[in-house]
Amino acid sequence: MTAAPIQSREVRLKSRPEGIPSVDDFAVASVTLDPPGRGQVQVRNRWMSVDPYMRGRMTTQKSYLPPFQIDAPLEGAAIGEVVASNFAGLQPGDLVQSMLGWREAFNAPGLVVQKLPGEDLPPEAYLGVAGLPGLTAYAGLVKVAGIKAGEVVFVSAAAGAVGSAACQIAKIYGATVIGSAGREDKCAFLREIGVDHVINYREQHDLTAALAEVAPNGIDVYFDNVGGAHLEAALANAKTFARFPLCGMISRYTAADARGPANILLANQKSLRLEGFMVSSYFHLMPEFVRIMAGWVGSGQVKSRQTVDEGIDQAPVALVKLFTGDNVGKMLVKLS
């Protein structure tokens, strides 16, 4: 049992970013943590998740999660180790997941952290392929889109945490997969994980034509992570009755020039289903999903890739990278 107060550094929101966040929008500060109180645990974070949806919480806009407060620490998924416990269900040494990332350590009621499932996976996988990004991909393809063998699936931001999981799950379900990314190393990663057709969208002046070339008969499913020109290209190339799980629109989060898809009428003319979804609607699938994914990872059918920055001081840099496209796979911050 840790008896003395400890120091923990944390990342705070200093100002609400306009467009792409900059490191100046954040500050790292130090706080003193007393020993954990009654029913509490003290956790030292080992891995922190860096996620696109956090951009939404940096605004004051009403959304599905409350806005981050100025001068308060950010929040996000993290894996940590229990270092002291006044909670019966957890012991020092236990690895736990929480939403209390963006800080080196914290005290919290034992009930708000979850012990990691006992699957044969590295701890950080629970922030990636076997965590919310993986579940997001699974729910979007399997539950929202109802993916079927033999279909053609287009995935944008395909080299990201959600996108790369979606590509691999679609392959496992027997689909032909088209993935788009904006950098050559990301495209190489996509080829490595078996994506059938890789589009480097930064090299295309006409994304609609590029998609038509690799999907001459059209696409059945568009897994949308970016919105914008990708969504327009998918609408233009959709088969009748195609399904579009709308997972996130990273291009919209920071777009000063917010422009909707000009060809939205095609949704009507081709009987398309565009369905936005939040992974939170599918939390009940998590236990089933973790078991399935552990099997896929074990058999080599799903590979995970991370971009890892080290130390709390680097966390704001890691966050910015996500919006400048400078990560491949899951963006993580590793703490010592």
Add this chain to the structure above:
Amino acid sequence: MTAAPIQSREVRLKSRPEGIPSVDDFAVASVTLDPPGRGQVQVRNRWMSVDPYMRGRMTTQKSYLPPFQIDAPLEGAAIGEVVASNFAGLQPGDLVQSMLGWREAFNAPGLVVQKLPGEDLPPEAYLGVAGLPGLTAYAGLVKVAGIKAGEVVFVSAAAGAVGSAACQIAKIYGATVIGSAGREDKCAFLREIGVDHVINYREQHDLTAALAEVAPNGIDVYFDNVGGAHLEAALANAKTFARFPLCGMISRYTAADARGPANILLANQKSLRLEGFMVSSYFHLMPEFVRIMAGWVGSGQVKSRQTVDEGIDQAPVALVKLFTGDNVGKMLVKLS
């Protein structure tokens, strides 16, 4: 049996319209009809349906129906009377429905026309509330949106054939209904048929605010007939998990400045389902639907309103009216 050839006038496409069609895009010509051949019937049209989707067929764009050909007659739903028959299943005097409108009379195989169901309805109702517009409204609300009692339903182009059927069906299902239209007589009609909140969108500089005022807790269903600013207002006011049956986007058919919904990101953030549909996917429901609708019309729960122009010469004018918004309810052409 008619033994001699007869004259029939028909409406032809003269030029492909840009934007809103003009009467100059059409020509009325006369053709000679021989007596019907083997297995054929000769039908004299009594009522011709004028529908928004026809605008799409005036372009060369690939769509769910082939384009109209220049100098060939238009096609569309019509109710006519068999005047001569060489087909065992039909007798002179039978009322039939066909897709061979836009002409006074025609010969066709008996198999391509359908005898009207024997419900207690005026014949022209089979082009409106008990026909494809009615089925479109029913399928969109009941099958696509899965409307439930107590929900808030917003309908655009609410005074049109599909819109007014949708408003009344939504009321029957126990919804609170908001309808928008662009002229005072249309708004009066909407109040007459029990629409709870009527928005004259031409009098609103901010449709989003106007919708928020009458639906302070948001909308559950948006039945989209117009796209554009209405779709944006609906996205802005949607509750989480709202459903948008996309039935048609009349504002898009003729819009030179095609602009997509700038707030499409909300579809993702609020887990919305936008689902385009074609009534043709629901043709199998027609027999069930006609029985249900005949009951609703009989009990006075559904009222139908028509705007009727008379004579084949007026047909191009009737078509133009649809796109200038100069019709209330179902737009029909009556032939003598």
